[in-house]
Amino acid sequence: MNIYIPRDAAAKALGADEVASAVATEAAKRGLDVQIVRNGTRGMIWLEPLVEVEETTGRRAYGPVTAADVPALLDGKLEGLGAVEDIPFFARQTRLTFARCGLIDPLSLADYEAHGGLAGLRRAVAMEPGGIVAEVTASGLRGRGGAGFPTGIKWKTVAEAQSAQKYIVCNADEGDSGTFADRMIMEGDPFTLIEGMAIAGIGTGATKGYVYIRSEYPDAIEVMEAAILLARGAGLLGPSVLGSGHAFDMEVRVGAGAYVCGEETSLLNSLEGKRGIVRAKPPLPALEGLFGRPTVVNNVLSLATVPVIFEKGAAHYAGFGLGRSKGTMPIQIAGNVKHGGLFETAFGMPLGQLVNDIAGGTASGRPVKAAQVGGPLGAYIPVSQFDTPFGYEEFDQKGGLIGHAGIVVFDDTADMLKLARFAMEFCAVESCGKCTPCRIGSVRGVETIDRIAAGDPAATVILTDLCDTMRDGSLCALGGFTPFPVMSALRHFPDDFARRKEAAE
Amino acid sequence: MSHSTAEPPQRDLHALISEHSGGEGPLLPMLHAIQAAYGHIPQEAIPLIADALNLTKAEVHGVVTFYHDFRETPAGRHVIKLCRAEACQSVGGAALADRVLGKLGLDWGGTTANGAVTVEAVYCLGLCACGPAAMVDGKVVGRVDDTRMAKILTEAGA
Numbered sequence: 001m002n003i004y005i006p007r008d009a010a011a012k013a014l015g016a017d018e019v020a021s022a023v024a025t026e027a028a029k030r031g032l033d034v035q036i037v038r039n040g041t042r043g044m045i046w047l048e049p050l051v052e053v054e055e056t057t058g059r060r061a062y063g064p065v066t067a068a069d070v071p072a073l074l075d076g077k078l079e080g081l082g083a084v085e086d087i088p089f090f091a092r093q094t095r096l097t098f099a100r101c102g103l104i105d106p107l108s109l110a111d112y113e114a115h116g117g118l119a120g121l122r123r124a125v126a127m128e129p130g131g132i133v134a135e136v137t138a139s140g141l142r143g144r145g146g147a148g149f150p151t152g153i154k155w156k157t158v159a160e161a162q163s164a165q166k167y168i169v170c171n172a173d174e175g176d177s178g179t180f181a182d183r184m185i186m187e188g189d190p191f192t193l194i195e196g197m198a199i200a201g202i203g204t205g206a207t208k209g210y211v212y213i214r215s216e217y218p219d220a221i222e223v224m225e226a227a228i229l230l231a232r233g234a235g236l237l238g239p240s241v242l243g244s245g246h247a248f249d250m251e252v253r254v255g256a257g258a259y260v261c262g263e264e265t266s267l268l269n270s271l272e273g274k275r276g277i278v279r280a281k282p283p284l285p286a287l288e289g290l291f292g293r294p295t296v297v298n299n300v301l302s303l304a305t306v307p308v309i310f311e312k313g314a315a316h317y318a319g320f321g322l323g324r325s326k327g328t329m330p331i332q333i334a335g336n337v338k339h340g341g342l343f344e345t346a347f348g349m350p351l352g353q354l355v356n357d358i359a360g361g362t363a364s365g366r367p368v369k370a371a372q373v374g375g376p377l378g379a380y381i382p383v384s385q386f387d388t389p390f391g392y393e394e395f396d397q398k399g400g401l402i403g404h405a406g407i408v409v410f411d412d413t414a415d416m417l418k419l420a421r422f423a424m425e426f427c428a429v430e431s432c433g434k435c436t437p438c439r440i441g442s443v444r445g446v447e448t449i450d451r452i453a454a455g456d457p458a459a460t461v462i463l464t465d466l467c468d469t470m471r472d473g474s475l476c477a478l479g480g481f482t483p484f485p486v487m488s489a490l491r492h493f494p495d496d497f498a499r500r501k502e503a504a505e
Numbered sequence: 506m507s508h509s510t511a512e513p514p515q516r517d518l519h520a521l522i523s524e525h526s527g528g529e530g531p532l533l534p535m536l537h538a539i540q541a542a543y544g545h546i547p548q549e550a551i552p553l554i555a556d557a558l559n560l561t562k563a564e565v566h567g568v569v570t571f572y573h574d575f576r577e578t579p580a581g582r583h584v585i586k587l588c589r590a591e592a593c594q595s596v597g598g599a600a601l602a603d604r605v606l607g608k609l610g611l612d613w614g615g616t617t618a619n620g621a622v623t624v625e626a627v628y629c630l631g632l633c634a635c636g637p638a639a640m641v642d643g644k645v646v647g648r649v650d651d652t653r654m655a656k657i658l659t660e661a662g663a
């Protein structure tokens with residue numbers, strides 16, 4: 001009998017390892033023949049540790065399970081959730097990128113292939129490199145790391161560059177608060193990322209890949225490293241990928257706790273062993289990237305979506321979505337929500353539906369006050385704008401961004417002045433130091449917000465000017481976009497900035 | 506990245522450095538390996554690294570100080586990282602952190618007088634749907650509350 005107990009970091013953080021050892025002990029006591037599979041998460045974090053028991057009729061889910069529940073679980077006395085596929089949060093998704101996550105043993109290539117894995121790569125190796133790039137372009141895939149740049153165009157630039165060495169760099173720095181999809185796919189379906197990187201390598205003529213994973217993700221690092229070894233052993237990586245004659249190999253590199261190293265040029269400097277200072281563009285990394293060579297830098301989700309595009313065809317992928325936001329987005333719903341986790345769906349669902357309907361509103365049961373979308377550089381969206389459909393252009397029009405698709409929900413106890421102050425403080429802590437508006441402006445920003453808090457009305461004008469300077473005078477989005485959370489908080493929640501004035505008077 | 510007991514495997518610095526001198530962009534992997542072995546980047550490692558990689562000492566020092574992970578002095582026997590980022594704030598993370606720091610009489614990055622515990626800030630652990638989140642000697646912990654934290658601190662000998 002197979003029993004699935006996630007090895008995902010969120011499941012572990014909620015006790016999955018303790019549950020797994022209890023299952024092993026109790027099964028031995030009962031003389032049961034139990035195979036424990038440490039799968040990825042199904043993405044419903046409020047149900048973790050979510051344990052699935054494989055029966056002749058299919059997998060039945062239980063959760064959240066504690067170690068104390070295990071005897072009842074094995075005796076068939078624990079109340080279950082039925083099949084995962086029937087849980088509304090799961091049933092309402094369109095899972096393309098995350099189709100296998102939680103379903104399979106992440107480190108079993110046989111399991112991977114049995115669920116559609118490698119079909120995309122097999123198709124790609126039979127194509128001309130130009131055809132590979134054209135397929136990605138036709139899918140409409142846009143970068144999932146934040147900026148939403150068309151992936152096919154980036155690949156074309158690298159493919160057409162002449163160089164003895166080109167690189168595929170996977171950005172797994174995932175520093176945005178409220179995001180965890182990169183981590184989940186690396187822990188739950190690592191071969192998808194490897195397959196996507198191999199396709200990128202063959203399409204662009206790059207033979208070497210790096211996955212730059214943040215050091216805060218020890219579990220993801222462990223699974224990716226193990227998966228790369230297995231892939232190399234199976235001939236999926238190496239001098240002749242799947243016997244195609246194309247060489248491609250890759251390795252994991254670990255970050256060192258700098259948020260700015262998620263910015264692609266800072267990441268390249270870090271990979272080269274330098275300080276993670278942002279580089280001016282041009283030159284584009286596609287032309288002069290890692291060690292000055294043509295380099296594709298793509299987010300984990302961008303690359304992990306490539307296999308399904310090749311498996312099912314670009315037209316199938318592009319058939320989902322809204323306007324220029326094509327395909328599906330693994331949306332991460334986090335913070336003060338009842339049902340938090342990963343929800344992959346076609347672009348276009350309104351924010352309010354995601355927060356109130358899918359996620360069930362706040363965990364505290366109090367009214368929702370705001371949602372920060374797109375990480376620490378994203379705007380605070382008030383409830384009055386919750387009709388905004390989830391798409392790149394739609395959020396841009398509202399003065400926000402979807403970024404890496406994290407939604408952080410706050411209830412009415414949230415203090416928007418404190419959150420604005422935190423945005424400035426975070427920018428000051430993480431600034432790479434290259435631009436004065438970012439490095440010094442953020443420190444002034446904290447001081448200015450403290451003046452507002454102390455009841456100085458003139459400080460609001462200074463804060464607005466400061467944000468304009470940061471927006472216009474910063475080289476990258478850390479300094480340039482910190483004004484989004486700050487100004488959206490000030491604009492939409494003026495009471496949180498004025499209340500203190502009264503208190504001071 | 507565990508700092509559980511006080512006996513660092515005294516591997517020869519030279520050997521460690523030469524072992525990691527190959528490949529492309531070796532400096533970060535080398536620094537991680539040194540920190541894993543010694544718990545910090547010892548001062549005497551800087552000239553040795555500079556020598557091995559043909560860099561100036563200032564360049565190596567510049568890299569060590571740029572990254573939050575690398576420390577120039579040893580941490581306490583246990584390192585507790587508390588998430589300060591927005592999703593954890595939305596479920597009381599900031600207040601929890603204030604109580605922990607207050608109780609131990611520490612600022613961020615500080616170590617208790619008995620050397621048992623260092624408390625560090627971290628900005629997101631990817632556990633944003635089960636915050637407040639923490640990492641204790643490299644192990645993830647979710648939905649941390651006062652009871653859970655008190656147990657962690659007792660076990661660490663704070």
Ligand SMILES: Cc1cc2nc3c(=O)[nH]c(=O)nc-3n(C[C@H](O)[C@H](O)[C@H](O)COP(=O)(O)O)c2cc1C
Nearest residue numbers: 143144145171173174175262263264298299302477
């Ligand atoms: C401060 C800052 C942090 C960033 N962090 C990340 C990150 O953690 N992961 C990521 O994929 N992109 C991040 N980006 C975006 C990258 O610069 C880049 O656009 C992305 O890796 C390109 O890949 P994509 O086209 O697949 O999205 C960040 C950008 C900035 C300015």
Ligand code: SF4
Nearest residue numbers: 432434435438476479
């Ligand atoms: S905006 Fe900030 S982080 Fe970005 S390059 Fe300038 S100083 Fe560095």
Ligand code: FES
Nearest residue numbers: 434435436473475
């Ligand atoms: S671009 Fe010149 S200081 Fe930032």
Ligand code: FES
Nearest residue numbers: 588593630632633
């Ligand atoms: S914000 Fe705390 S774990 Fe992500």
